[in-house]
Amino acid sequence: MKHTAHQPLTKTLTDLYRAIDKQYAVTLTFIDREGTETVRTVEGHELRTSADGDVILIAMCRLRGDERQFRISQVVSYTVHRMAFVLERPAPTTYERPAPAPTDDVQALFFYELARDKDDADYRPRVRLAA
Secondary structure (H helix, E strand, O other), rough: EEEEEHOOHHHHHHHHHHHHHOOEEEEEEEOOOOOEEEEEEEEEEEEOOOOOOEEEEEEEEEOOOOEEEEEEEEEEEEEEEEEEOOOOOOOOOOOOOOOOOOOHHHHHHHHHHHHHHOOOOOOOOOOOOOO
16 A cells, blocks of 8 residues: 555656556545545546646546546555456547638638637636736
């Protein structure tokens, strides 16, 4: 068992990436939403960075049998096992292929990029810009 408080984040991420690559199960001890320590054995598939900068492990939970997300900042300790994956990950169903970008009109390409980036669509500077 490795305690995340006793090692840098890069060591934890390295171990989790290695477990994903070799398809080894990982037992996580983490703090859940209610604030209690919970233990789960998971089969990791992906590590992502959330919008607020936290690293998230996307994994199949062996207890529930479905896909879950675990914030690495909430993980207290973990153990990498040499057990192979037994759960089948469901196919993603939410992906929609975007419309192709226009190649002949510069202004159409500009508006295409603005519409594609939802975060900047409502951008307003925090400081009033001098004219």
